[in-house]
Amino acid sequence: MAIVDSLDRAILTVLRDSGRAPFVDIAKQVGVTERTVRTRMRRMEEVGVVRGYTIREAGIGLTALVRLKVGPGTEIGTLAGEFATWPGIECVYEISGDADLVAVVHVDDTVALRGLLEEMWHAAPGEISTTQTELVLEQY
16 A cells, blocks of 8 residues: 655645646645655656546545435535535536435545535435445546
């Protein structure tokens, strides 16, 4: 398993927002030199945390799909729009099928995922009927 420290995580956070950010911009945002960012990126590429322009976070974070079924009378668009602005939620789709919404979530670990799910329930009491969470095992 790759060892990723707080500086590596800060670099990855910048890359999540802007996957093609120049090393000099990343360095300014995380408070280190461009050379440090370049060295860290090379190491993360060598160990497989970063492959091309895709961040692979095996062991240092997780991606999940959270399917939500809402109750009758709930304004789906308003609820989805609110959740879509939360940290850790990449996007929210209105879908057909058993669920009404699916949120694509990126968090550090299962503790953070549980906290996010609890926040969803508390933010919309009575509006969410059920949730179903699926963890992403690999991205191709």
